[in-house]
Amino acid sequence: xxxxxxxxxxxxxxxxxxxxxxxxxxxxxxxxxxxxxxxxxxxxxxxxxxxxxxxxxxxxxxxxxxxxxxxxxxxxxxxxxxxxxxxxxxxxxxxxxxxxxxxxxxxxxxxxxxxxxxxxxxxxxxxxxxxxxxxxxxxxxxxxxxxxxx
Amino acid sequence: xxxxxxxxxxxxxxxxxxxxxxxxxxxxxxxxxxxxxxxxxxxxxxxxxxxxxxxxxxxxxxxxxxxxxxxxxxxxxxxxxxxxxxxxxxxxxxxxxxxxxxxxxxxxxxxxxxxxxxxxxxxxxxxxxxxxxxxxxxxxxxxxxxxxxx
DNA sequence: TTACAACATTTGTATGTACAAATATAAGAT
DNA sequence: ATCTTATATTTGTACATACAAATGTTGTAA
Numbered sequence: 001x002x003x004x005x006x007x008x009x010x011x012x013x014x015x016x017x018x019x020x021x022x023x024x025x026x027x028x029x030x031x032x033x034x035x036x037x038x039x040x041x042x043x044x045x046x047x048x049x050x051x052x053x054x055x056x057x058x059x060x061x062x063x064x065x066x067x068x069x070x071x072x073x074x075x076x077x078x079x080x081x082x083x084x085x086x087x088x089x090x091x092x093x094x095x096x097x098x099x100x101x102x103x104x105x106x107x108x109x110x111x112x113x114x115x116x117x118x119x120x121x122x123x124x125x126x127x128x129x130x131x132x133x134x135x136x137x138x139x140x141x142x143x144x145x146x147x148x149x150x
Numbered sequence: 151x152x153x154x155x156x157x158x159x160x161x162x163x164x165x166x167x168x169x170x171x172x173x174x175x176x177x178x179x180x181x182x183x184x185x186x187x188x189x190x191x192x193x194x195x196x197x198x199x200x201x202x203x204x205x206x207x208x209x210x211x212x213x214x215x216x217x218x219x220x221x222x223x224x225x226x227x228x229x230x231x232x233x234x235x236x237x238x239x240x241x242x243x244x245x246x247x248x249x250x251x252x253x254x255x256x257x258x259x260x261x262x263x264x265x266x267x268x269x270x271x272x273x274x275x276x277x278x279x280x281x282x283x284x285x286x287x288x289x290x291x292x293x294x295x296x297x298x299x300x
Numbered sequence: 301t302t303a304c305a306a307c308a309t310t311t312g313t314a315t316g317t318a319c320a321a322a323t324a325t326a327a328g329a330t
Numbered sequence: 331a332t333c334t335t336a337t338a339t340t341t342g343t344a345c346a347t348a349c350a351a352a353t354g355t356t357g358t359a360a
Contacts, residue, residue, distance in 0.1 A: 016280035027177030130166030
């Protein structure tokens with residue numbers, strides 16, 4: 001379905017706007033699907049991303065600014081986001097000995113086990129979406145999107 | 151800059167996740183830029199989209215569900231969003247005579263004039279972003295993204 | 301050592317959004 | 331006419347997010 005059909009506009013859009021709208025609408029579509037799947041796990045998308053970032057640290061704890069710069073969507077309150085994950089027992093927070101301004105955050109065993117449950121569900125959605133186009137097309141999009149971000 | 155560099159991960163990502171992340175990160179980048187520009191006009195992105203939808207109606211008023219289905223990102227409280235725009239004098243709301251369940255919403259003269267001020271700023275951002283790739287690439291992305299949404 | 305700037309996180313407040321329940325109207329069935 | 335179901339919007343409540351100010355910490359210069 002074309003972007004015009006999707007947002008039900010009959011107006012002729014300039015090339016640049018068509019592209020931008022298409023990216024935004026597609027991103028929303030993806031977020032909707034992933035967000036819906038995560039709901040079964042009582043997890044928001046930002047929470048899920050924090051957990052994946054922490055797992056990617058492979059044991060090495062991360063501080064708040066590290067998490068923030070790796071987030072897919074930058075957000076302004078990582079403190080409270082991490083609080084939620086601590087309440088659920090998925091992460092823990094220790095004040096850094098060397099630099100007491102910093103806080104070391106790491107994923108717990110429970111968090112890792114939980115992620116292992118969630119992963120296949122999300123992987124499945126991501127694969128299903130991506131499988132609609134072939135590898136060459138994927139590579140082309142990736143290259144172009146990298147350019148667009150400048 | 152590759153998606154891996156952008157989100158600063160050293161882990162090898164599967165092709166599908168690279169694509170998905172790339173779309174999401176690029177969409178965030180675009181939203182950040184547009185959102186920042188709109189801040190000068192005291193307008194949020196959803197508010198801006200509602201105004202553009204109403205202008206697209208070319209005088210014909212729209213009801214809430216019409217607005218909702220045309221929104222780039224579906225949202226669950228169009229009533230209050232419209233309230234904000236009414237407070238600013240950009241739109242007006244009239245209860246439909248024929249079907250009193252429906253509400254007819256239309257953009258005011260002030261709203262149209264305001265949009266004319268905002269438009270060139272947003273157009274400029276959209277063109278600047280899109281100009282980083284050529285028309286063929288844009289068309290390829292558009293086609294592929296349409297496929298991805300299924 | 302004190303003072304000051306830079307840094308890292310946290311908190312307060314306002315605003316935005318999601319979801320479900322409530323309201324109101326319309327259309328059709330009995 | 332009354333009851334039920336479907337439709338369209340609004341409201342209540344909880345939660346999320348943005349932004350700025352506040353807190354606490356470190357390093358450095360007078």
